[in-house]
Amino acid sequence: MRKKEEIFEKRYLNRVAAYTLTAVMAIGIMIFLGYHVVDRVTPGLDLVDAVPSTVTEVLEVDGYIIRDEEPLYANTSKEGSVVPAISNGGRVAVGSKLVDVYSDYSADSEMRLAELDEQIALLTKSKSENRSVQSTAGIEADIYETVSSIRRYSENGEYADALSLRAILLVDIKKKAIVTGEITDYDALISNLEAEKTRLRSNLGACMETVYSGKSGYYFSEFDGYGEIFTADSIDSMTYEQFVNMTLSDPYYGSRLSIGVMVHDYTWYISCIMARTSADRFEISKKYPMEFPYSNETLDMEVVRVINDVEGENSIVVFSCEKMPVNFDYTRMQPVRIAIEEYAGFKLPIEAVRVIGGYEGVYIKDEVTIEFRRINVIYENDGYVICNGVPQDEDDTYSWIRQNDIVVVSGTELYSGKVVS
Numbered sequence: 001m002r003k004k005e006e007i008f009e010k011r012y013l014n015r016v017a018a019y020t021l022t023a024v025m026a027i028g029i030m031i032f033l034g035y036h037v038v039d040r041v042t043p044g045l046d047l048v049d050a051v052p053s054t055v056t057e058v059l060e061v062d063g064y065i066i067r068d069e070e071p072l073y074a075n076t077s078k079e080g081s082v083v084p085a086i087s088n089g090g091r092v093a094v095g096s097k098l099v100d101v102y103s104d105y106s107a108d109s110e111m112r113l114a115e116l117d118e119q120i121a122l123l124t125k126s127k128s129e130n131r132s133v134q135s136t137a138g139i140e141a142d143i144y145e146t147v148s149s150i151r152r153y154s155e156n157g158e159y160a161d162a163l164s165l166r167a168i169l170l171v172d173i174k175k176k177a178i179v180t181g182e183i184t185d186y187d188a189l190i191s192n193l194e195a196e197k198t199r200l201r202s203n204l205g206a207c208m209e210t211v212y213s214g215k216s217g218y219y220f221s222e223f224d225g226y227g228e229i230f231t232a233d234s235i236d237s238m239t240y241e242q243f244v245n246m247t248l249s250d251p252y253y254g255s256r257l258s259i260g261v262m263v264h265d266y267t268w269y270i271s272c273i274m275a276r277t278s279a280d281r282f283e284i285s286k287k288y289p290m291e292f293p294y295s296n297e298t299l300d301m302e303v304v305r306v307i308n309d310v311e312g313e314n315s316i317v318v319f320s321c322e323k324m325p326v327n328f329d330y331t332r333m334q335p336v337r338i339a340i341e342e343y344a345g346f347k348l349p350i351e352a353v354r355v356i357g358g359y360e361g362v363y364i365k366d367e368v369t370i371e372f373r374r375i376n377v378i379y380e381n382d383g384y385v386i387c388n389g390v391p392q393d394e395d396d397t398y399s400w401i402r403q404n405d406i407v408v409v410s411g412t413e414l415y416s417g418k419v420v421s
Contacts, residue, residue, distance in 0.1 A: 045420065046409040047365060050401055053347035055379065055386050056339045058291075059278055063270040063319075063336040064247060066235065067263050069227035073256035074211060077101045081110050081204045082259050084221045087121045088114075089324055092262075096213045099221075099259045102204035109200050114221060116193050116200075119170060121327040123193075127186040139176045142296070146172065149293055161294070161334075168296055217264040218324060224332050225251025227261050235269055235318060240309040243271060243316055247333075270301065271318045272336065279306050279315035281340055290319065291337040294329040301338075343379040345388040346401065352409045353377070353385060359398055363408040363416075370408065370418040373401040 074082075081104060085097040092098065146169045153162035213219070229249050234242075270290075282288070287300040301319035308315045352362045353375070361374040375387040389400035401407075408414060 045365070045411045048348065048352070048407050048409055050346040050348065050364075050403060050405040050407050052344065052403065053386070054342055054344045055347060055381070057341050057343065057379065057381075059274065059338045059340050061272045061274050061336060061338065062333055063272045064230060064243075064333050065330050066230045066232055066269040066271060067227075067330070068232040068265040068268075069261040069263055070215070070217075071223055071227050071254060071261055072098065072211070072259045073254060074099075074101050074259055075209055077208045077257050079105055079257060080208055081105050082221070082257070083110075083113055083201060083204070084117065084219070084260065086219055087117050087327065088220050088222075089326060089328060090219055091217075092213045092219050093216050094213060098211045098213050098219055100201075100210050101208045101257070101259070102201070102206065103208050104203075104205035106204060109204060113197060113200055115166065116197050117221075118327055120190055120193050122168070123186055123190050125326055127190075136176060139172055143169065143172045143176065146296070165294065211259055213262070215262060215264065217262040218266070219260060219262055220330065221260040222330075223253070223258045223261050225253045226332050228252060230332065232265065232267075232269065235305065238307070240307050240314070240316055243273075243307065266324050267320055267322050268324070268330075269304070269318055269320050270336065271316050272338070273314060273316055276308060276313050276315045278340075279308070279317050282306060282317050288319070289339040291339075292329070292334065293337070294331055294334050295325065295327075297325055297328060299323060299325070343386040345378055345386040346375075346403075346407075347384055347386055348375075348407055349409050350380065350383055350385055352407050353387075357397070361398060362401060363411070363414050364401070365406040365408060365420065368419055370411075370414055370416060370420060372398050372416045373405060374398045375401050 074080075081102045083100045083102060085099055086092060146165050150162045150165050150169065153159070153165075226249070229246055229252070234246075238246075282303045284303050284306070287302045289298050290301040291298045299321055301321050303317060304320045305318040306315055307318070348362065354361060354363065354372075356372055359372075359374050360377065361372055363370050364373050373389070375385075376390055376392055377385045377387045379386040387401070389402055391400055
C-alpha cells in the first residue's frame with residue numbers, strides 16, 4: 001500500500017513539474033514574442049528621404065553705392081518743382097532736354113511724378129516680356145515678398161525703405177490683374193499714368209526754365225548730397241578708416257536748386273562692411289550674385305578690393321558692375337544679399353545627425369531594421385545640414401549614406417540591427 005502511494009505522489013509531482021515548466025516556457029515565449037512584436041511596431045519614427053539638394057549660403061550686409069556722379073543744378077531758378085523729361089537712368093546725349101522747372105513747389109507732386117515715372121518704366125519693361133510664361137503664382141510670390149519686406153521695414157522704423165518698394169508693389173498688382181484678365185492691356189495703364197502726369201504738371205504753375213544736358217551720360221533725378229563724397233576715383237586708394245569717415249559725413253547740396261545728377265561711366269561700385277572672417281572668403285576678380293531687394297534685381301558683382309581694418313576685426317569688400325538696369329534703385333546705403341557659395345548634397349534635419357563610436361552619421365531604415373550610416377557634413381545652417389556619402393577614409397566599420405536612403409530623424413532606443421515595421 002505504501003508503495004502505491006509513493007508511485008502516485010511521484011507521478012503527481014512529475015505532472016505538476018511538467019505543468020509548471022510548460023507555463024514558465026509559455027510565459028517566456030509570450031514575453032519574447034511580445035517584446036519583438038512591440039519592437040516591430042514601435043511608433044514615433046520620423047523619417048525623411050536622402051535626396052539630392054542644393055543650398056546657397058547667403059550673406060546679408062549693408063552696401064554703399066559709389067559712382068562717378070556730377071551734380072546738376074538749375075541755371076537761374078532758386079526754387080520750384082523739378083519735373084524730369086526722361087526716366088531715371090536714361091541715356092542722354094549732349095543738348096538733350098533734362099528737366100522743366102515750374103514756379104510752384106510741391107513736394108507731394110514731385111514725389112508722385114517720380115513714382116509715376118517709375119511705374120511707367122516698370123510697366124513698359126513688363127510689356128516687352130513674354131506674357132505666356134507669366135504665372136499668377138509667380139506674380140503672387142513677388143507680391144508676398146514685397147509686402148513682407150514693407151512690413152519688416154515698417155516694424156523696424158525704416159519707413160523710407162518701405163516707401164521705396166511702393167511702386168514695385170503697385171506694378172506687380174497691376175501685372176496680376178493683366179494676367180488674370182481683369183485688366184486687358186498694358187497700353188491702357190500706361191496711358192492713364194501719362195494722363196495723371198499731365199494733370200499734375202498743370203497744377204505746378206508756370207514753367208520757369210528748361211535745362212538741357214551739357215555732356216552725355218546717364219541722368220538720375222535724385223541727388224542725395226553724397227555724390228562728391230563717395231567718389232569713384234577713391235576706390236583704389238581709400239583705407240578702411242577713410243571709408244568709415246565717408247559714411248559719417250554730412251551731405252552737401254550746394255546753394256542752387258538741384259535737378260539731379262549725371263553719371264558719365266557705366267561702371268559703378270558697392271562697398272560692403274562685414275566681418276573679416278566673411279571677407280576672407282571672397283576672391284579678387286571673381287563674380288558673385290548679389291540681390292538688391294529695393295530693385296527686385298540680382299546682379300553679378302565682381303570683387304575689386306578687400307580692405308581690412310588694421311585695428312579691428314572688420315573689412316570692406318568692394319564690388320563693381322558694368323550693367324545699369326532700367327529703373328534700378330541707387331539709394332546710397334541699402335541692404336544686399338550676397339550668394340557666397342553653393343553646397344550640393346543631402347539636406348537633412350540637424351537632429352538626425354548622431355555620433356556613434358566616434359563616427360558622425362545617421363540611422364536609416366533598411367527594410368525592417370535600423371542601420372547606422374556615416375555622413376560627411378559639408379555645410380550647416382539653422383536647423384539643417386548638407387552632407388554626402390563620399391568616403392573620407394578607408395575605415396569600413398560602417399557604410400556611408402547613399403541616395404534614397406530613408407533617414408531616421410527621431411525615434412526611441414535606436415541601434416543598428418533593431419527590428420521595426
